[in-house]
Amino acid sequence: MSPGRRPSFVDGTLWLDGRPRFLIAGEYPYYRDHHGRWAAKLGAMRDAGIEVVTCYVPWRHHEVGRGGDRRLCFAGDGNRDLVGFLELIAATGLLAVLKPGPFVHAELPFGGLPDRISPTLDPGRHAARSADGRLLPYQQFVLPSALDPAYLADATGWLRAVGLLLRPFLHPRGPVVAVQIGNEGNYGETSLPLDALDYSQPGAQAFARFAPGVAAPTLAGFPCSANGVISLASWASWSAEVLATGMAALADAVGPDVPVFTTYSPPARTDRDPGRAAGRYDAWLARNRVGAVTELPRAYTSWTGNVISDDEALVNYVLAAKGGRGPNIEENWGLSWADSSCAFPVVPIHHTLLGVACGATGVAVYPACATAGWGEHLAVAQTAGDPGQFEPPYGDAAPILLDARPGAAFAAVRVLTHFLAGRQHELAVSRPESGVRWGVHPTYAAVGAWDWAMNFAAGHGDWRVPSAERTLVPFVAHCLRRNLPFQLEELTGRAALDPAAGPLVAASGRFMERALQQRLARFAEHGGSLLVIGELPTLDEDLRPCAELADAVAGRVRVASGDGQPIGAAVEEWLNESCDVPVRARPGAWLELRRTTADPQDVLVFLFNRTGEPLRARSACGEHVVTADLVGGGCAVVQVSHGRLGACYVKGLNEQTGDGVPVRVRVGGDVLSTDRPCDLSALRGPGSDPRGGGGERGEDLAAGRGPGGFEVRTAAVRGEARVVLPEVP
Template sequence: MTIEVRDGVTVIDGRPHVLVTADYPYYRDDPSVWADRLRAMRDELGIEVITSYIPWRHHQPDADTAPDFTGRTHPSRDVLGFIELCHRLGLKLVAKPGPFIHAEVTYGGLPDWVCPSTDPGIEPLLDAEGRPSTWSDGNGRPNRPLPAPLGPAFTAKVTEWLSAVGKVVLDATTHPDGPVILMQIANEGIYTNGARSLSAYDYSASGLAFFRERLRNWYGTLEEYDRVHATTSATWDDIEPPRAWEEASIPEQMLTYADWGRFHTEYTAEIYRRWADAVGCSVPVVVNLNPPTIEELDDWLVRVRPETWQHINYGFTNWMGVVSTDPDAQARYVIAAKRAPGPNLEENWGFSVLYDESYADATTSYHQTLLALAAGATGFNVYTGAGTSGWLPDLDTAHASPYPDCAPIAADGSPTEKAPVVRVLADFFALHGEEFLECAPVTGGAFGVYSPYAGIAAWAGPEREGIPQCGEALRAFHTRMRAEGVDYALVDLETATPEQLAVHPSVTVPGGPFLHRHVQDLLAGHLATGGDVVLDGPVPALDEKLRPCTVLADALRSRSSDEAAEPDGGPVRVVSGHADAFLRKHPKRDVQYLTVLVQNDNDAPVRVETPHVSVELVSARGGAAVVRLAGGKLDDFVVKGLNGFLSSAVPASITVGDAGLTADRPADLARVHGVVRQLG
């Protein structure tokens, strides 16, 4: 069996799969129930791949003792036995050794003995004001400083941990002889901080040393650095990073902020590489970035650049609000799914007490899962698949059993009302996933992310006159495109190729005083071949070294008004009801996949007009549907008719042209492989 990740898609033995997974925190349960919970997730949920963190603090609570992976100090530490159990039950596994995991585990899963307040030899992670970045465990426990990831003492300790996981746990359990098919490193950035501001870290000595080393690499000589920045520096160590926004009226001053953003790009990539290399695992490596906040969208865009990660593959999580009622949450989720191809590695299917009461019903999670897949995700995760209880006190003192409170498999092992909803989605994508991934989103354009502008805007904030924007322009572009019923793509302008740009009829680009010369060449070439470039801001007149460059300006001036390309296939319009819709089309067969996302306030039938067919559905408030259309006719589908949280219950129905199906009672309605199911 071969395992690859190609363009964000998990490929097993040459066949692409929508990666459908469920998390099970074995370390929170009594080992006597592991087998029962795994069977329940396999048989009741249709799950074939389990994900699980391997918490450092759980397996090595004492610095002077080697990690326990066999249960010699406590049965719940027998992760080797857990992995073997997965293998015997025919389940594959995504192993997640941290070193930081969050997962509501004390100190984010780090052992107490790597805390800088415990060991003064460990350098703390510092923010722009020189204050330690801290982690709160809740329940009245004081915040504790986090270790600087590049600090030498912590680097030595974390390398020992990850190397031990690699040698003792993973070497003998990876495919084809074992169940481990992927490894996830870190958590939502480094310390669940992938979406935080650029001023939040890393101003520690080790972080600043890496920053100045990168400056030397980028600029070569101090003379060139000073020329570009209009400064005078005696040594590289004289150069300070930005710590607060100061007026920057000329491009030379702006570049200081762009440099710190570029540092974050390479800093994140460096830590991912070091930690993945320390494990030395033979299977593909993924990460799980948290979606951006709207306020810190620029900070996220400049930091999250999967194109620079080499062998590290992109993935993302949820944890950002209820998308069926909050437009900002919806935008954040869509942007995370579109930033790069990759799976959703944590969708909240079990936490209502800890996050939002609406998650008590499956509909909220179901809606968000379908939105992520429609927007570009290559898989989804049920976090967590089963409720747990009985963890060791030092692992988590802030949360009560069960964890989580409303999982598809309850803490006693019984299936809840969420179980059949997960099962029908798992079955649908097990049958149609490969074809779904072959279908391309029907888009009407792309937004070009330009990292230097994001780095500047992250400090300046929105609506500053004369300051280039990126995140604000992207948010407005998202709203405009969704209002027009047109899907879109995100492209990284600094790494995009002419072939990647050519598939988009129009590319919207943030404007500003400078733009990389090769990016200007790329956009000018796109114009020359019949594409359109929409500049959201001033036309650049300089290149990245602040030398005169008007390639793009010249190309825009020479463009005729009738050269703009038309969107491929036209918009997908919701003509009645309050909903959103996305369409994917197969490049070789007459097959489309339509996803309809119904908002929480909708009480009417939803009618969607695609370029080729009209679809009408009846869904619960906050529900959603995924529909396979073959030859313009209705094929398999899933429609949500029940939402207990909103007290919304309707006989779900779907009609395409003259053909349709309706549930005979208030229920969800599905057809998979031609077999009709009513759920509820």
């Protein structure tokens, strides 16, 4: 499919001018900066290799006046001059993605919403409520229900105004290529428990229309019958549906000719809400329709913690990146109060490339610039926490300093963007390597999301489900330890499960919908390789006897209880016994992921060192050996093209520890090396086909294109790194 010149999203990838485009973006919160700094900062972003400027557009910033004098200001008023900012972006040769919320978070008062829309100040508005009746707060105000008619009228009016403003700036006439609607849902609920909202009056009415006669689940107790399953499943389906349709309605307000996407967050960490930790993965799966095709394209954010040193952060990050195809729209490079390790480029680069390896269709440096100079209307009244979250500069560790000079991370960004831009087409069209499919079961996620609230010993045994925390999480952790490729896929849907798409793992409890039992049975009967984690079901969704799956696959499907034998070991044993399944682990002390294209001989190999010591990662790509020397915490990407080194990126410096290793990358007989520790991007250019060709012997060089056809960029702590390029036969 080749769209026209107008920007659009196709399967999570942005298309511009009829071609797929890998997004290389950086966040610039213009509203936090003096408008006199805009031009210099944008120029510095361009010099860093950033191609797309992303920015929130805070409603409260552009709404001025009160009562009958209230109006929206987008031009000619200091840092409210969004028109002037877009004109500067265009003049600098950059593109833009606007993010007008309505709720944007962004460490702004009331998440960027005008105070007037809070039920705290306007009791006539309906507040968002949880299952136990608590109001959903944000800072000193209560958030309105996203279904409240007054809020919807105001929010759609705001977005309609933004849509009208940006039309003259839409690509190809202007720089705007897309608009982000919402921010991790309406209010960041994409990682919240399913009972967190919306039990408001408008929510209750909407649920009654969605599931007539079904009671919404409450904390008072769960009926030990099929009614309990129906209640939880209906509530989860409605929660996902109301989020999706709500985002679509907001997108419609911006306008039908504007490319729009939404965002979701990674699963919540254990320490976010310890009392509800048991169901957090299931709630995330259910609300976000993970593994399913969604109406609107989706990006993800990546606020998980340091994946190099934190196993929970690693699993959550990978789940977010594999949850749906789209760009990583926020990678923390500059907010040290959120994670002090972001100040060291080795950490956000490790994160960024991990997301790309898992399928991200773009990356974003957040924020790219340090800013200061916002007005009192954007100042948060601090009551607790780190003052760095609220005081200038915003983006204290950003690659571009307040005065637009390069910061400590600037050189590292330039090397990374050099590689990403140089292999933009390959990144846009490639996909993660096919592997074992984990089947996401929406009904099980719906029940498992309430795991923290249930007492299964008190009569819920028949509809106890294997929760994601006890099944999916150890499966993902094992795959990452053993370098076993995998993906997530929703089990339910209109299309039949395809045996040719690869082996399938499905968690199973005592009950399973009759229709899904039939789907899985057909999958196995048509030659699909199926592993069941748990027990073969004996009941259907009404808790009536149903063993269609068990009867159909008896003796032909592997069943692992998940209790005695670890899930990871069961998966590998099953794969090793399935001679017709080519998926195998690639064990090593490093993490290895791959992206592939339609050309099976063109592969991107991603290598990550999560240890504190240097190591040499070694793998095989077809008949060819691939090695890369990695500093502790470092990472590399190696393009293997028809048995030759097509390109590589190596993060050879660990700024956090002060360690480094000289670059040494090998693909078959091609060896690229440097004389000192450095970050490096090396791209074999047009006219230097890696499958062979004329040329002279490789030579030492610090930058530029050498006789081997490579264009090189490096960043070293001291001096220029000298690079020895592969010989060309």
